[in-house]
Amino acid sequence: MSDKYIARSTAIAARMLGGEMMVMSAVDSTFFTLNEVATAIWQAADGRTPLSEIVARRVCSEFEVEPEVACRDAEQFVDELSQHGILLVSDRPLDNLSSSPVEAP
Protein backbone atom coordinates (compact mmCIF):
# COMPACT_ATOMS: atom_id res chain seq x y z
CA MET A 1 0.00 0.00 0.00
CA SER A 2 1.46 3.36 -1.02
CA ASP A 3 1.27 5.88 1.78
CA LYS A 4 -1.94 7.80 1.72
CA TYR A 5 -3.12 10.34 4.25
CA ILE A 6 -6.81 10.64 4.99
CA ALA A 7 -8.78 13.36 6.77
CA ARG A 8 -12.47 13.78 7.48
CA SER A 9 -14.17 16.51 5.44
CA THR A 10 -15.75 19.45 7.23
CA ALA A 11 -18.88 19.07 5.08
CA ILE A 12 -20.15 15.96 6.81
CA ALA A 13 -22.43 15.06 9.67
CA ALA A 14 -21.73 12.00 11.81
CA ARG A 15 -23.12 10.24 14.83
CA MET A 16 -22.85 6.81 16.43
CA LEU A 17 -26.12 4.89 16.62
CA GLY A 18 -26.31 1.41 18.08
CA GLY A 19 -22.66 0.66 17.40
CA GLU A 20 -22.68 1.96 13.81
CA MET A 21 -21.47 5.31 12.60
CA MET A 22 -23.94 7.28 10.49
CA VAL A 23 -22.23 9.67 8.09
CA MET A 24 -23.93 12.09 5.74
CA SER A 25 -22.44 14.40 3.18
CA ALA A 26 -23.77 17.95 3.21
CA VAL A 27 -22.62 18.29 -0.38
CA ASP A 28 -24.68 15.55 -2.03
CA SER A 29 -26.75 14.26 0.95
CA THR A 30 -25.30 10.76 0.53
CA PHE A 31 -25.96 8.74 3.65
CA PHE A 32 -23.65 5.97 4.83
CA THR A 33 -23.41 3.71 7.82
CA LEU A 34 -19.98 2.42 8.73
CA ASN A 35 -19.37 -0.90 10.42
CA GLU A 36 -16.97 -1.23 13.34
CA VAL A 37 -13.85 -1.62 11.18
CA ALA A 38 -14.76 1.26 8.87
CA THR A 39 -15.61 3.39 11.90
CA ALA A 40 -12.19 2.71 13.39
CA ILE A 41 -10.50 3.86 10.17
CA TRP A 42 -12.76 6.88 9.87
CA GLN A 43 -12.15 7.95 13.45
CA ALA A 44 -8.41 7.65 12.98
CA ALA A 45 -8.47 9.79 9.81
CA ASP A 46 -6.53 12.68 11.32
CA GLY A 47 -4.74 13.69 8.13
CA ARG A 48 -1.34 12.99 9.69
CA THR A 49 -1.29 9.22 10.19
CA PRO A 50 -0.62 7.21 7.02
CA LEU A 51 -3.44 4.88 6.03
CA SER A 52 -1.09 1.89 6.25
CA GLU A 53 -0.37 2.73 9.87
CA ILE A 54 -4.09 3.18 10.65
CA VAL A 55 -4.80 -0.23 9.15
CA ALA A 56 -1.98 -1.87 11.07
CA ARG A 57 -2.78 -0.25 14.41
CA ARG A 58 -6.57 0.08 14.36
CA VAL A 59 -7.70 -2.77 12.11
CA CYS A 60 -5.26 -5.71 12.03
CA SER A 61 -4.47 -5.63 15.73
CA GLU A 62 -8.03 -5.01 16.96
CA PHE A 63 -10.14 -7.04 14.52
CA GLU A 64 -7.94 -10.06 13.71
CA VAL A 65 -7.91 -9.39 9.96
CA GLU A 66 -5.12 -10.49 7.60
CA PRO A 67 -3.05 -7.40 6.66
CA GLU A 68 -3.50 -8.03 2.94
CA VAL A 69 -7.29 -8.25 3.20
CA ALA A 70 -7.45 -5.28 5.57
CA CYS A 71 -5.37 -3.10 3.23
CA ARG A 72 -7.48 -4.00 0.20
CA ASP A 73 -10.73 -3.31 2.04
CA ALA A 74 -9.40 -0.06 3.49
CA GLU A 75 -8.32 1.20 0.06
CA GLN A 76 -11.76 0.41 -1.34
CA PHE A 77 -13.51 2.09 1.60
CA VAL A 78 -11.35 5.21 1.33
CA ASP A 79 -11.93 5.42 -2.43
CA GLU A 80 -15.70 5.22 -2.00
CA LEU A 81 -15.89 7.82 0.77
CA SER A 82 -13.52 10.18 -1.03
CA GLN A 83 -15.72 10.04 -4.15
CA HIS A 84 -18.53 11.53 -2.05
CA GLY A 85 -16.23 14.10 -0.46
CA ILE A 86 -16.57 12.47 2.97
CA LEU A 87 -12.85 11.68 3.26
CA LEU A 88 -10.08 13.81 1.86
CA VAL A 89 -7.15 11.82 0.48
CA SER A 90 -3.64 13.01 -0.23
CA ASP A 91 -0.18 11.58 -0.65
CA ARG A 92 1.02 14.19 1.82
CA PRO A 93 -0.17 14.91 5.39
CA LEU A 94 -3.35 17.00 5.60
CA ASP A 95 -4.70 19.30 8.27
CA ASN A 96 -7.46 17.44 10.04
CA LEU A 97 -10.47 19.66 9.50
CA SER A 98 -13.24 17.89 11.36
CA SER A 99 -13.84 17.10 15.02
CA SER A 100 -14.64 13.64 16.34
CA PRO A 101 -18.27 12.62 16.49
CA VAL A 102 -20.02 12.33 19.82
CA GLU A 103 -21.14 8.83 20.70
CA ALA A 104 -24.73 8.29 21.75
CA PRO A 105 -25.15 6.54 25.09
Place this chain on the structure above:
Amino acid sequence: MTLMQEMNERALELGVPMGVHLDVTYRCNERCVHCYLDHDDHGEMTTAEIKDVLEQLAEAGTFFLTLSGGEVLMRRDFFEILEHVRRLLFNVRIKTNGVMIRRQEAQRLRELGVEQVQISIYSHRPEVHDAITKLPGSLKRSVEAIRFLKSQGLKIAIANVLMTANMGDHAGVQALARELGVTYTLDPTITPKMDGDASILRLRIPGSELNAVFHNQDLVGNVEEFCAPPPLPGEDIMEGYPCSAGHTAAYITPYGDVFPCVQFPLPSGNLRRQKFIEIWRHSPELNEVRSIRAKDLPVCSSCSHVGKCTRCPGLAYMEGSMRGPSTADCEKSFHRTGILTANMLRKARSNAPGPLIQIQRLAVQSAT
Protein backbone atom coordinates in the same frame (compact mmCIF):
# COMPACT_ATOMS: atom_id res chain seq x y z
CA MET B 1 -36.49 -0.39 3.29
CA THR B 2 -33.90 2.33 2.67
CA LEU B 3 -30.79 2.69 4.81
CA MET B 4 -32.27 5.85 6.32
CA GLN B 5 -35.49 4.04 7.25
CA GLU B 6 -33.41 1.26 8.80
CA MET B 7 -31.57 3.75 10.98
CA ASN B 8 -34.85 5.42 11.96
CA GLU B 9 -36.19 2.01 13.01
CA ARG B 10 -33.06 1.45 15.07
CA ALA B 11 -33.38 4.89 16.67
CA LEU B 12 -36.98 4.03 17.56
CA GLU B 13 -35.93 0.72 19.13
CA LEU B 14 -33.14 2.38 21.09
CA GLY B 15 -35.23 5.43 22.07
CA VAL B 16 -32.84 7.88 20.40
CA PRO B 17 -34.08 11.40 19.46
CA MET B 18 -32.70 11.29 15.90
CA GLY B 19 -34.25 14.58 14.83
CA VAL B 20 -34.61 17.76 16.87
CA HIS B 21 -36.11 21.06 15.79
CA LEU B 22 -34.62 23.95 17.76
CA ASP B 23 -36.13 27.40 17.48
CA VAL B 24 -33.32 29.75 18.50
CA THR B 25 -35.62 32.79 18.66
CA TYR B 26 -39.24 33.75 18.13
CA ARG B 27 -38.23 37.27 17.12
CA CYS B 28 -38.81 37.99 13.45
CA ASN B 29 -38.40 40.77 10.92
CA GLU B 30 -41.62 39.71 9.18
CA ARG B 31 -45.13 39.67 10.61
CA CYS B 32 -46.77 36.94 8.57
CA VAL B 33 -50.54 36.98 8.87
CA HIS B 34 -50.72 33.22 9.52
CA CYS B 35 -47.84 32.95 12.00
CA TYR B 36 -48.52 30.97 15.19
CA LEU B 37 -45.82 32.65 17.28
CA ASP B 38 -45.58 35.55 19.73
CA HIS B 39 -42.58 37.52 18.47
CA ASP B 40 -41.68 39.25 21.74
CA ASP B 41 -38.58 38.00 23.54
CA HIS B 42 -39.65 36.49 26.85
CA GLY B 43 -36.13 35.45 27.88
CA GLU B 44 -34.44 33.45 25.15
CA MET B 45 -31.69 31.02 26.02
CA THR B 46 -28.26 32.65 26.00
CA THR B 47 -25.48 31.58 23.65
CA ALA B 48 -23.92 29.50 26.44
CA GLU B 49 -27.25 27.85 27.26
CA ILE B 50 -27.85 26.94 23.62
CA LYS B 51 -24.33 25.53 23.26
CA ASP B 52 -24.91 23.40 26.36
CA VAL B 53 -28.24 22.14 24.94
CA LEU B 54 -26.49 21.26 21.67
CA GLU B 55 -23.88 19.23 23.55
CA GLN B 56 -26.65 17.42 25.39
CA LEU B 57 -28.42 16.65 22.12
CA ALA B 58 -25.24 15.29 20.55
CA GLU B 59 -24.75 13.03 23.57
CA ALA B 60 -28.37 11.87 23.32
CA GLY B 61 -27.66 10.79 19.73
CA THR B 62 -29.43 13.52 17.76
CA PHE B 63 -28.21 13.54 14.17
CA PHE B 64 -30.68 15.74 12.27
CA LEU B 65 -30.99 19.26 13.62
CA THR B 66 -33.34 21.90 12.23
CA LEU B 67 -32.59 25.47 13.29
CA SER B 68 -35.55 27.75 12.91
CA GLY B 69 -37.51 30.57 14.51
CA GLY B 70 -38.80 33.31 14.30
CA GLU B 71 -36.03 34.41 12.01
CA VAL B 72 -32.76 32.70 12.96
CA LEU B 73 -30.62 35.62 11.81
CA MET B 74 -32.34 37.96 14.28
CA ARG B 75 -29.87 36.43 16.76
CA ARG B 76 -26.55 38.23 16.51
CA ASP B 77 -24.85 35.06 17.77
CA PHE B 78 -26.44 32.86 15.11
CA PHE B 79 -23.18 32.02 13.34
CA GLU B 80 -21.47 31.31 16.65
CA ILE B 81 -24.29 28.85 17.42
CA LEU B 82 -24.01 27.36 13.95
CA GLU B 83 -20.26 26.90 14.31
CA HIS B 84 -20.90 24.96 17.50
CA VAL B 85 -23.59 22.91 15.78
CA ARG B 86 -21.17 21.87 13.09
CA ARG B 87 -18.33 21.26 15.52
CA LEU B 88 -20.64 18.68 17.08
CA LEU B 89 -21.21 17.17 13.61
CA PHE B 90 -24.97 17.55 13.38
CA ASN B 91 -26.63 17.38 10.00
CA VAL B 92 -28.17 20.82 9.93
CA ARG B 93 -31.04 22.36 8.04
CA ILE B 94 -32.03 25.97 8.43
CA LYS B 95 -35.45 27.55 8.02
CA THR B 96 -35.34 31.25 7.27
CA ASN B 97 -37.12 33.97 5.33
CA GLY B 98 -33.77 34.87 3.78
CA VAL B 99 -34.29 38.62 4.13
CA MET B 100 -30.98 39.04 6.01
CA ILE B 101 -28.96 36.69 3.80
CA ARG B 102 -26.54 38.44 1.47
CA ARG B 103 -23.44 37.10 -0.27
CA GLN B 104 -21.35 37.03 2.92
CA GLU B 105 -23.95 35.10 4.96
CA ALA B 106 -24.51 32.66 2.09
CA GLN B 107 -20.78 32.00 1.88
CA ARG B 108 -20.56 31.39 5.64
CA LEU B 109 -23.50 28.95 5.51
CA ARG B 110 -21.74 26.99 2.79
CA GLU B 111 -18.42 27.00 4.65
CA LEU B 112 -20.15 25.64 7.72
CA GLY B 113 -21.57 22.68 5.81
CA VAL B 114 -25.29 23.40 6.14
CA GLU B 115 -27.15 20.63 4.34
CA GLN B 116 -30.22 22.58 3.27
CA VAL B 117 -31.75 26.02 3.60
CA GLN B 118 -35.54 26.33 3.46
CA ILE B 119 -36.96 29.70 2.52
CA SER B 120 -40.62 30.67 2.77
CA ILE B 121 -42.11 32.14 -0.41
CA TYR B 122 -45.84 32.79 -0.47
CA SER B 123 -46.29 34.16 -3.96
CA HIS B 124 -44.34 35.07 -7.08
CA ARG B 125 -46.16 38.43 -6.95
CA PRO B 126 -44.60 41.01 -4.60
CA GLU B 127 -47.98 42.55 -3.76
CA VAL B 128 -49.27 39.18 -2.49
CA HIS B 129 -46.08 37.93 -0.78
CA ASP B 130 -45.33 41.25 0.89
CA ALA B 131 -48.95 41.63 2.06
CA ILE B 132 -48.65 38.26 3.84
CA THR B 133 -45.25 39.01 5.43
CA LYS B 134 -46.19 42.66 6.06
CA LEU B 135 -42.63 43.58 5.10
CA PRO B 136 -42.37 45.71 1.94
CA GLY B 137 -39.71 44.42 -0.43
CA SER B 138 -39.50 41.03 1.29
CA LEU B 139 -40.12 38.92 -1.84
CA LYS B 140 -37.28 40.69 -3.63
CA ARG B 141 -34.94 40.16 -0.66
CA SER B 142 -35.90 36.50 -0.23
CA VAL B 143 -35.42 35.72 -3.92
CA GLU B 144 -32.04 37.51 -3.88
CA ALA B 145 -31.08 35.35 -0.87
CA ILE B 146 -31.97 32.23 -2.84
CA ARG B 147 -29.71 33.39 -5.66
CA PHE B 148 -26.83 34.10 -3.25
CA LEU B 149 -27.25 30.69 -1.60
CA LYS B 150 -27.58 28.94 -4.93
CA SER B 151 -24.39 30.59 -6.20
CA GLN B 152 -22.61 28.99 -3.23
CA GLY B 153 -23.87 25.57 -4.28
CA LEU B 154 -26.19 25.18 -1.28
CA LYS B 155 -29.35 23.12 -1.52
CA ILE B 156 -32.45 25.30 -1.23
CA ALA B 157 -36.09 24.42 -0.76
CA ILE B 158 -38.90 26.91 -1.23
CA ALA B 159 -41.66 26.34 1.31
CA ASN B 160 -44.98 27.59 0.00
CA VAL B 161 -47.59 27.74 2.76
CA LEU B 162 -51.00 28.00 1.16
CA MET B 163 -53.76 30.14 2.63
CA THR B 164 -56.73 32.14 1.35
CA ALA B 165 -54.56 35.14 0.42
CA ASN B 166 -52.26 33.20 -1.96
CA MET B 167 -54.20 30.11 -2.93
CA GLY B 168 -54.15 30.96 -6.62
CA ASP B 169 -50.40 31.48 -6.75
CA HIS B 170 -48.88 28.05 -6.20
CA ALA B 171 -48.25 27.52 -9.92
CA GLY B 172 -46.40 30.85 -10.03
CA VAL B 173 -44.24 29.95 -7.02
CA GLN B 174 -43.56 26.53 -8.50
CA ALA B 175 -42.45 28.17 -11.76
CA LEU B 176 -40.22 30.54 -9.77
CA ALA B 177 -38.64 27.54 -8.00
CA ARG B 178 -37.98 25.92 -11.38
CA GLU B 179 -36.42 29.12 -12.71
CA LEU B 180 -34.17 29.36 -9.62
CA GLY B 181 -33.31 25.65 -9.80
CA VAL B 182 -34.50 24.86 -6.27
CA THR B 183 -36.88 22.37 -4.69
CA TYR B 184 -40.52 23.35 -4.16
CA THR B 185 -42.71 22.16 -1.29
CA LEU B 186 -46.31 23.11 -0.67
CA ASP B 187 -48.07 23.00 2.68
CA PRO B 188 -51.77 23.83 3.06
CA THR B 189 -51.61 23.59 6.88
CA ILE B 190 -52.39 26.61 9.02
CA THR B 191 -52.04 25.83 12.72
CA PRO B 192 -53.52 27.59 15.76
CA LYS B 193 -51.21 29.94 17.67
CA MET B 194 -48.98 28.38 20.33
CA ASP B 195 -51.20 29.90 23.02
CA GLY B 196 -54.23 28.09 21.60
CA ASP B 197 -55.73 31.12 19.78
CA ALA B 198 -57.49 29.60 16.77
CA SER B 199 -58.47 32.87 15.04
CA ILE B 200 -55.88 32.43 12.27
CA LEU B 201 -57.57 29.22 11.17
CA ARG B 202 -59.94 31.43 9.16
CA LEU B 203 -57.00 31.76 6.73
CA ARG B 204 -57.15 28.05 5.83
CA ILE B 205 -57.97 27.42 2.18
CA PRO B 206 -61.53 26.20 1.56
CA GLY B 207 -62.26 22.52 0.91
CA SER B 208 -62.85 23.10 -2.81
CA GLU B 209 -59.32 24.51 -3.16
CA LEU B 210 -57.82 21.69 -1.08
CA ASN B 211 -59.57 19.25 -3.39
CA ALA B 212 -58.08 21.02 -6.44
CA VAL B 213 -54.58 20.97 -4.90
CA PHE B 214 -54.79 17.24 -4.15
CA HIS B 215 -55.89 16.49 -7.70
CA ASN B 216 -53.19 18.61 -9.34
CA GLN B 217 -50.55 16.38 -10.91
CA ASP B 218 -47.94 19.14 -10.80
CA LEU B 219 -48.28 19.26 -7.02
CA VAL B 220 -48.86 15.66 -5.95
CA GLY B 221 -47.35 13.62 -8.77
CA ASN B 222 -49.40 10.51 -9.44
CA VAL B 223 -52.95 11.70 -8.65
CA GLU B 224 -54.48 8.21 -8.86
CA GLU B 225 -52.02 6.87 -6.31
CA PHE B 226 -52.17 9.97 -4.08
CA CYS B 227 -55.97 10.02 -4.00
CA ALA B 228 -56.48 6.24 -3.80
CA PRO B 229 -58.96 4.98 -1.19
CA PRO B 230 -57.30 4.04 2.10
CA PRO B 231 -56.19 0.42 2.58
CA LEU B 232 -58.11 -1.83 4.95
CA PRO B 233 -56.47 -1.39 8.36
CA GLY B 234 -54.59 -4.49 9.49
CA GLU B 235 -53.01 -5.25 12.86
CA ASP B 236 -49.78 -3.46 11.89
CA ILE B 237 -51.72 -0.25 11.29
CA MET B 238 -53.75 -0.51 14.50
CA GLU B 239 -50.58 -1.19 16.50
CA GLY B 240 -48.74 1.63 14.75
CA TYR B 241 -48.04 5.11 16.07
CA PRO B 242 -49.03 8.26 14.20
CA CYS B 243 -45.69 10.04 13.64
CA SER B 244 -42.18 10.48 14.99
CA ALA B 245 -43.14 13.21 17.53
CA GLY B 246 -41.88 12.12 20.94
CA HIS B 247 -40.63 8.80 19.51
CA THR B 248 -37.54 9.84 17.55
CA ALA B 249 -38.20 13.58 17.31
CA ALA B 250 -38.50 16.52 19.67
CA TYR B 251 -38.90 20.27 19.58
CA ILE B 252 -37.16 22.89 21.75
CA THR B 253 -38.38 26.47 22.13
CA PRO B 254 -36.04 29.50 22.52
CA TYR B 255 -36.93 29.39 26.22
CA GLY B 256 -35.76 25.79 26.67
CA ASP B 257 -39.20 24.20 26.76
CA VAL B 258 -39.31 20.70 25.30
CA PHE B 259 -42.35 19.59 23.27
CA PRO B 260 -42.88 16.41 21.23
CA CYS B 261 -42.97 18.51 18.03
CA VAL B 262 -43.21 22.12 16.86
CA GLN B 263 -46.89 21.46 16.05
CA PHE B 264 -47.49 19.69 19.36
CA PRO B 265 -47.11 22.26 22.18
CA LEU B 266 -47.39 19.79 25.04
CA PRO B 267 -45.05 21.08 27.78
CA SER B 268 -42.83 18.11 28.64
CA GLY B 269 -39.99 19.76 30.57
CA ASN B 270 -37.63 22.73 30.54
CA LEU B 271 -33.89 22.62 29.86
CA ARG B 272 -33.20 25.37 32.38
CA ARG B 273 -34.34 22.99 35.12
CA GLN B 274 -33.57 19.53 33.74
CA LYS B 275 -31.14 17.78 31.45
CA PHE B 276 -32.46 16.94 27.99
CA ILE B 277 -31.92 13.20 28.40
CA GLU B 278 -33.84 13.22 31.67
CA ILE B 279 -36.83 14.91 29.98
CA TRP B 280 -36.56 12.69 26.91
CA ARG B 281 -36.51 9.46 28.90
CA HIS B 282 -38.68 10.22 31.90
CA SER B 283 -41.17 12.98 31.06
CA PRO B 284 -44.67 11.61 31.80
CA GLU B 285 -46.00 13.69 28.91
CA LEU B 286 -43.59 12.23 26.35
CA ASN B 287 -44.20 8.75 27.72
CA GLU B 288 -47.93 9.28 27.32
CA VAL B 289 -47.45 10.37 23.70
CA ARG B 290 -45.32 7.26 23.10
CA SER B 291 -47.93 4.96 24.59
CA ILE B 292 -50.64 5.87 22.06
CA ARG B 293 -51.33 3.45 19.23
CA ALA B 294 -53.90 3.84 16.43
CA LYS B 295 -56.15 1.28 18.17
CA ASP B 296 -56.30 3.62 21.21
CA LEU B 297 -57.87 6.53 19.30
CA PRO B 298 -61.57 6.63 20.23
CA VAL B 299 -62.82 8.11 16.94
CA CYS B 300 -59.99 7.52 14.46
CA SER B 301 -59.56 3.79 15.23
CA SER B 302 -62.97 3.20 13.65
CA CYS B 303 -62.25 5.42 10.62
CA SER B 304 -61.64 3.87 7.21
CA HIS B 305 -58.80 6.40 6.69
CA VAL B 306 -56.82 5.26 9.74
CA GLY B 307 -54.14 3.53 7.63
CA LYS B 308 -53.39 6.48 5.35
CA CYS B 309 -54.50 9.58 7.23
CA THR B 310 -51.94 12.30 7.94
CA ARG B 311 -53.56 12.79 11.37
CA CYS B 312 -51.33 15.12 13.38
CA PRO B 313 -51.51 14.33 17.11
CA GLY B 314 -50.33 17.88 17.82
CA LEU B 315 -53.21 19.46 15.92
CA ALA B 316 -55.55 16.98 17.66
CA TYR B 317 -54.05 18.07 21.00
CA MET B 318 -54.70 21.72 20.12
CA GLU B 319 -58.29 20.77 19.27
CA GLY B 320 -58.72 19.29 22.73
CA SER B 321 -57.26 15.78 22.92
CA MET B 322 -54.07 14.14 21.68
CA ARG B 323 -56.18 10.98 21.20
CA GLY B 324 -58.89 12.82 19.27
CA PRO B 325 -59.23 13.58 15.58
CA SER B 326 -57.48 16.47 13.87
CA THR B 327 -60.20 18.16 11.85
CA ALA B 328 -57.71 19.65 9.39
CA ASP B 329 -56.44 16.15 8.58
CA CYS B 330 -60.00 14.80 8.33
CA GLU B 331 -60.59 17.48 5.69
CA LYS B 332 -57.43 16.43 3.87
CA SER B 333 -58.39 12.74 3.90
CA PHE B 334 -61.87 13.58 2.62
CA HIS B 335 -60.73 15.91 -0.16
CA ARG B 336 -58.04 13.47 -1.21
CA THR B 337 -60.34 10.46 -1.54
CA GLY B 338 -63.94 11.72 -1.48
CA ILE B 339 -64.66 9.37 1.44
CA LEU B 340 -66.09 10.90 4.63
CA THR B 341 -64.10 10.31 7.81
CA ALA B 342 -65.51 8.79 11.01
CA ASN B 343 -65.20 12.21 12.64
CA MET B 344 -67.20 13.87 9.86
CA LEU B 345 -69.92 11.20 10.05
CA ARG B 346 -70.08 11.59 13.82
CA LYS B 347 -70.44 15.37 13.52
CA ALA B 348 -73.10 15.01 10.82
CA ARG B 349 -75.11 12.72 13.12
CA SER B 350 -74.86 15.08 16.07
CA ASN B 351 -75.81 18.09 13.91
CA ALA B 352 -78.79 16.32 12.34
CA PRO B 353 -82.08 18.22 12.82
CA GLY B 354 -84.57 16.81 15.33
CA PRO B 355 -87.86 15.12 14.37
CA LEU B 356 -90.17 17.10 12.12
CA ILE B 357 -93.09 17.01 14.59
CA GLN B 358 -92.53 17.75 18.22
CA ILE B 359 -95.31 16.96 20.64
CA GLN B 360 -95.31 19.17 23.63
CA ARG B 361 -97.61 19.10 26.62
CA LEU B 362 -99.83 22.13 26.46
CA ALA B 363 -99.19 24.29 29.47
CA VAL B 364 -102.33 25.33 31.29
CA GLN B 365 -102.09 28.84 32.47
CA SER B 366 -104.42 29.99 35.13
CA ALA B 367 -105.79 33.47 34.85
CA THR B 368 -104.93 35.72 37.69
